[in-house]
Amino acid sequence: MWSIIRSIAITFTHAFRKRETKDYPEKAPFLPARYRGRIILTRDPDGKERCVACNLCAVACPTDCISLQATEDETGRRYPAFFRINFSRCIYCGYCEEACPTNAIQLTPDFEMAEYHRPNLVYEKEHLLISGPGKYHDYNFYAQAGIEIGGKKKGEGPNEEPPTDVRDLMF
Amino acid sequence: MAIGFIIAIVLLMVITIAAANIYIERRLLSLWQDRRGPNRAGPWGLLQVPADMIKIFLKEDWIPPFADRTVFVIAPTIVMIVTLLSFAVIPFAPNFIVADSNIALLFFLANSSLGVYSVVLAGWASNNKYSLIGAMRGTAQMVSYEVFMGLSLMGVVMLAGGSFNMRQIVESQREMWNVIPQLPAFIVFLIAAVAESHRAPFDLPEAEGELVAGFHTEYSGIKFGMFFVGEYISITLISAAIVTFFFGGWLGPEFLPPFFWFMFKTFIFIAFIILLRASLPRPRYDQFMAVGWKILLPLTLVNILVTAAILLYRG
Numbered sequence: 351m352w353s354i355i356r357s358i359a360i361t362f363t364h365a366f367r368k369r370e371t372k373d374y375p376e377k378a379p380f381l382p383a384r385y386r387g388r389i390i391l392t393r394d395p396d397g398k399e400r401c402v403a404c405n406l407c408a409v410a411c412p413t414d415c416i417s418l419q420a421t422e423d424e425t426g427r428r429y430p431a432f433f434r435i436n437f438s439r440c441i442y443c444g445y446c447e448e449a450c451p452t453n454a455i456q457l458t459p460d461f462e463m464a465e466y467h468r469p470n471l472v473y474e475k476e477h478l479l480i481s482g483p484g485k486y487h488d489y490n491f492y493a494q495a496g497i498e499i500g501g502k503k504k505g506e507g508p509n510e511e512p513p514t515d516v517r518d519l520m521f
Numbered sequence: 522m523a524i525g526f527i528i529a530i531v532l533l534m535v536i537t538i539a540a541a542n543i544y545i546e547r548r549l550l551s552l553w554q555d556r557r558g559p560n561r562a563g564p565w566g567l568l569q570v571p572a573d574m575i576k577i578f579l580k581e582d583w584i585p586p587f588a589d590r591t592v593f594v595i596a597p598t599i600v601m602i603v604t605l606l607s608f609a610v611i612p613f614a615p616n617f618i619v620a621d622s623n624i625a626l627l628f629f630l631a632n633s634s635l636g637v638y639s640v641v642l643a644g645w646a647s648n649n650k651y652s653l654i655g656a657m658r659g660t661a662q663m664v665s666y667e668v669f670m671g672l673s674l675m676g677v678v679m680l681a682g683g684s685f686n687m688r689q690i691v692e693s694q695r696e697m698w699n700v701i702p703q704l705p706a707f708i709v710f711l712i713a714a715v716a717e718s719h720r721a722p723f724d725l726p727e728a729e730g731e732l733v734a735g736f737h738t739e740y741s742g743i744k745f746g747m748f749f750v751g752e753y754i755s756i757t758l759i760s761a762a763i764v765t766f767f768f769g770g771w772l773g774p775e776f777l778p779p780f781f782w783f784m785f786k787t788f789i790f791i792a793f794i795i796l797l798r799a800s801l802p803r804p805r806y807d808q809f810m811a812v813g814w815k816i817l818l819p820l821t822l823v824n825i826l827v828t829a830a831i832l833l834y835r836g
Contacts (some may be wrong), residue, residue: 354801361800364553371557 383485385459386442389435391475392456392484399479400454400491403430407446407455415439416446427492427499433475438468452491456484528609528619535608535754542753544570546795553799577749582742585647592646597737597744600639600751604758607632611761612687614771614780626678626685629762630671633717636755637663639748640719640726644736655735658806659726662716665813669821670713673706676828677766691770700767705824707767709817714763716809718755720794722801725809760790 372379381387392400403420421431446455465471483489492499494507505512544559544567551558559566584593610625612618622628637659644656678685680702681693693699700707716723727735737748764770764786773782804812 358796358800361553362796364555367555369557370555373557 381459381461383459385461386444386447386457387459387461388437388457388463389440389442389446389473389478390456390458390480390484391433391454391478392480392486393482394490394492395483395488396490397481398427398492399429400452400483400489401430401433402428402452402454402491403433404428404451406449406451410445410449412443412445413439413441425499425501430475433478435473435478436471437463437473438471453484453486453489454491458484524619527617531608531613531619532605535605535757536750538757539750539753540570540574542756542791543573543749545791546753546798549792549795550799553796574746577746578743580742582744585649585739587648588739589646589648592642593739594744596639596643596646597740597747597751598639599642600636601747601754603632603635603639604751604754607758608761610687611758611765612691612770613783614778615688617780618688621688622686624685625687626674626690629687630667630674633670633714633755633758634663634667636717636751639751640736643740643748644726647736647739649739651732651734652736652738655726655728655732655738658728658732659719659736661810662719662723662725665810666713666716669709669813669818670717672818672821672825673709673713674766675825676703676706679825679828679832687765687770691765691772694769694772698767698769698772703767703824703828705820707763709821709824710766711763712817714759715794715797716813718752718759720752720756721798722803723809724803725806728803730803756791756794757787760787760794763790 394400401418403418405418405420408414408416408418415436416434417436418430418433420428422428442457444457447457450456463471492502494509496504496507496510498504504510547569548558548566550556559569562568562572584590607629609619610622610628612621620628640659640663641656644652644654644659647653677690677699680699681690684690684693690699712723719726725735726732727737729735732738737745740748761783764783768786768790771779771783773779773785
C-alpha cells in the first residue's frame with residue numbers, strides 16, 4: 351500500500367525533471383568529433399587527392415559498399431578513376447578509415463543523409479571529395495613516402511635523407 | 522434553460538472533453554515519463570487529436586469473417602451509449618443538469634454496470650480466444666467491483682439524508698466535503714471506478730501484454746475508436762462522479778461560477794487517473810480479485826456500519 355502511494359508520488363515528481371527527449375530537428379544534437387557519420391575523401395595540404403587507390407578500404411569494408419578503380423597520372427601518382435560508396439549499404443563501422451594508409455578516407459559527424467530515392471544514396475567521387483585535409487592537417491603521404499613522384503626526387507621530402515649508393519659504403 | 526439546450530450542451534461538451542482527453546493523456550504521460558509528447562502537429566501538438574480522428578475514420582473497418590456480425594457491430598456502441606446516458610444525472614451546476622432524478626445515483630450505478638455488456642459482447646462476438654478471455658476477465662471484474670462500488674456510495678447517501686438525488690448529495694457537502702468523513706469509501710470508490718472503466722492499472726480485460734488487446738483484439742477503424750472514446754468518456758464520467766459524491770460537486774469559493782469549480786475538480790481527477798496509469802503496473806488477475814473481495818468489500822461494509830452507527834448516535 352505504502353509502495354503504491356510512493357510510486358505515484360515519485361512519478362509525479364518526474365513532471366519537474368529534465369526531458370530525455372532530444373529536440374532533434376530544432377536543436378542539433380551534440381556529436382563528438384570522432385562520431386562515425388558520412389564518409390569523405392580528403393586532400394593533401396597542397397590540395398591534391400590523398401587517395402592512392404590501394405583498395406584497402408574496399409577490402410576492409412564488411413558490407414562491400416566501397417568500389418573504386420585505380421589509375422595513374424602522368425607523374426606516376428596513383429589516384430582513383432572512380433570512387434563510389436553506396437551509403438544504403440554502409441554501416442558506418444569505420445573500418446575503411448582504419449584501413450586507409452594515407453588518411454584519405456575519413457568519417458565525419460554528419461548523419462543527415464536521408465533520401466527519397468535509394469539511388470541517390472550512391473555517392474560518387476565528386477560527392478565524397480572535400481577541399482580540405484579533414485582531421486589530419488599536416489599529413490602528406492607522398493611528401494614522405496620515400497618514392498619518386500610528381501617531380502619530387504627520392505630523399506627530397508621533409509623527413510627524408512638522400513638515398514645512399516650502397517657501393518660507396520664498401521670503401 | 523430548455524432541457525434540449527442542456528442536453529445538446531452536455532453532449533457536445535462531454536464528447537469534446539473525451540477527445541481532448543486523448544491529447545491530455547498523451548501530454549501528461551509524456552510529462553511524467555520525462556518526454557515531450559506530441560508536439561509536431563500544430564501548436565503544442567494540438568492538431569494531434571484531429572489527425573488521430575482523421576486516421577481512425579479513414580482506416581479500414583474490417584469485420585472478421587468468423588465474427589458474429591450483428592453483435593460485433595452493436596458491442597462498441599453500448600459503452601458509448603451507457604456512459605453518455607450517465608451524464609444525464611451529473612449536476613454540472615445547480616441548474617445545469619439534464620435529469621434531476623430522485624434515483625440519479627442508482628441510475629449512474631446501473632449504467633456503469635451495463636457498460637460491461639460492451640466488453641462481454643465484443644469478446645463473445647469476436648470468436649477469438651484472447652477476446653473471450655478478456656471478456657471473461659471484464660465480466661468477473663465488473664461483477665465483483667460493482668458490488669462495493671455501489672456499497673461505498675451508501676455512506677454518501679446516508680450523509681445526504683438518504684437521498685439518491687445528485688443535487689441533494691452535493692448540497693449536503695456544503696459544510697464539509699464527503700471525502701473527509703467518508704475517506705475509506707472514497708478510496709474504495711476510486712479503485713472500483715477505475716476498475717469499472719477498465720483503465721490502467723486495472724485494464725485486465727485488454728491486458729496487451731497477455732491478451733494481445735483483449736476484448737477489442739478484432740476491432741479496427743471507427744469501431745475500435747468507439748471503445749477508445751468510450752474509455753475516455755468513462756474516465757470523464759468517473760472523475761465527475763468522484764467530484765459529485767466526495768468533493769462537493771460544484772461547491773467552491775464564490776468568486777468563480779459553480780460550473781468552473783465542477784470542471785476544475787473533474788480535470789484534477791482526470792489527471793490523477795492518468796497519473797495512476799503512468800505510475801502503477803497491472804496487478805495479476807487473481808491478486809486483483811483477492812484484493813477486491815478480501816480487503817475492499819469488508820472495508821466498505823465496516824464503513825457503512827460505522828457511518829450508520831455514528832449517524833444513529835447523533836440522532
